Amino acid sequence: MLFKWSVLLFLAFISISTVPVMAQSHYTTTEFFVQNGPLQLQVRKITENIYSSRKKIPILLVHGGTGAITSFDLETPDDASFGKALSDAGFAVYLMNIRGWERSTAPAYPLNDTALVAGSCQEAAADIDAVVSYILKDNPGKKINLFGWATGGHWASYYTTLHNEKVSHLIILNSLYGVKSPWIFNQAFADPVDSLKFNNSIPVMRQSDEQAMINIWGTGTNADTTIKADSAVIKSFAKTAVSFNTEHLLKVPGGFRKESFYMANGKKYWDAKDIAVPTLLIRGENDFWSRPIDLETYFNELPAGIVKKKITMPNAGHFLFLDIYGNGRRKLIIAINNFVRKDL
Template identity: 35%
Template sequence: MSGAMQAAVALFVMLLMPATTVSGGNIEREDMFVDGEHGISLFIREVRADTAEGDAVPILLLHGARVPGVASFDLPVPNGSLAADLANAGHVVYIMDARGYGFSTRPPEMSEARDENPPLVRSPAVVKDIAAVVEFIRKRQSVERIALLGWATGGHWGGYYASLHPDRISHLVIYNSLYGGSDEHSLIGHGSGLEDSDRPGRFNTAAVGAYRFNAASSLFGSWDRSIPVEDKSAWRDPAVADAYAEAALASDDTAGTREPPSFRAPSGALEDSFYMATGRQLWDASLVDSRVLIIGTERDFWSRSADRETLAQHLVHAKEIRSVLIPEATHYVHLDRPERGRDRFIGEVTEFIGSE
């Protein structure tokens, strides 16, 4: 990405999310790009309060398989920005887009037909992107270790990175993520549309393609089904839902060229998730030596109790292991209303990352 294009994208994103005031101080945001491997440019956002504590560990937030960083973690509405909440707790917070997502470099194959290439951006590629961003943060903040928080697929990406670079991570939060311990998953496992019916146990590359198009309406099916009341606004603020969809679409400058408008997401994360859902393990938690917080929600459709239990068993060298199940909460608890689990989630994370 050229310098001029980077500047234009950064300005566009900053217009989406101006500086805001929250209890405790003014929240400031700075958008920038970090060089990854082979000319890849990685978008990151720094979020900090003017009350940031100098000795508080920096935190890097990792998005999941579909919606990129800003849309996942920094929406311009009340209770829509996990990044601002963590910044208000004293941390300098960073949000990144992995390659192929949001404002980071997209593989050229994402401009080709979806059926011309295998699923793009699998976990080893994302781990390299995380490595580049972590090194940038360590130098910028003058620290040896940082904290990682990964949501869903972001959790296994973060764990994978921490297993390869244990000396870089002080705290690891894995939130509603697959890991292993079961070969059954009703949504994305055996018998689902992700399995090749002609070759059981293999990912259905032909049906899924190299990347996917995601309309705004596709963001809410699983969320709505996991809310156990007819009036979804009782659980999820409509302003948060609107901002989530708007930011997701705004993350792709080609979204408006399709009807309905849709943003692109690589399919490599889905392939990795299918294999974890059918009993494979992609990384080894025994290599992690940081403090680890495993968070699950009772109404999650993605991770399983076996993922949390097996992960905890494998964390034999972690300095501390905490495992929390938030009752009645959905997969999207950090975007739900405070009384529907969001306050509990933020309290668990801030207390944990604030521990020594």
């Protein structure tokens, strides 16, 4: 009998592989993997431990085109970690990587199938549900607060339309909605012959080197102005983004670009009217990914009966959560905190 229980305990341990990453005087950070079928999804949990008796509200952060650690737990001398800043506000912060990002595994996508949407919103929603179910498994009846940035906002919104019963509050930052309107990437992603079709010669897997990741910060005519181009934040961002394989390349499923192209040209993969939870929509005034019409249309199509709020943050850009110099991140955290705790 002792042997049987030992085996069961061992199997339980390897099914959710938990590895402590860091235990500082101020924060406890734990990294583990959640199983979704054959896939392993990387999750990192961050809590502050100075006010350990304070009730911590769970929030799950869903990344966009760059992974969760690169986006939300960046290490710099000035501590640009958005996750740690949220934990200081009293949240139990979970960061997750969708399949194929950073240390999350991915299916063996056929690279020659250029019609494929690798890492579709349906796949992303399944991954989010696996992580949400894991977080809530010891809290029956509880719900998760869900934050999605850029494409992560698309994924989180679609997930919520399927699982309103598991979401407490939905917060979306700098995300597209299915509205036909000019978009900065239309020409780059469109088919050379038919501008209304995605260019299927674009690789199934996106690959970017460190310099390309630095160049992202200069995208558009209204690029982030509060974060200097030679700053430690940008350098750390680029270096971290390409650090998850021996080739030193950001290698991720490219389907999000295809879905984003079609959304920007009016296709809806989900409808805001199907969201039934309190929803906060935020857009940086200078964001290059989303457009003002996305914020307005998304907000207007949310049901009238739910708590809903929209905010445009002046002078803020795409990487608002990393803006530790222009107070963008501080304003973002205040907005999230007020909405989740007080519906304000």
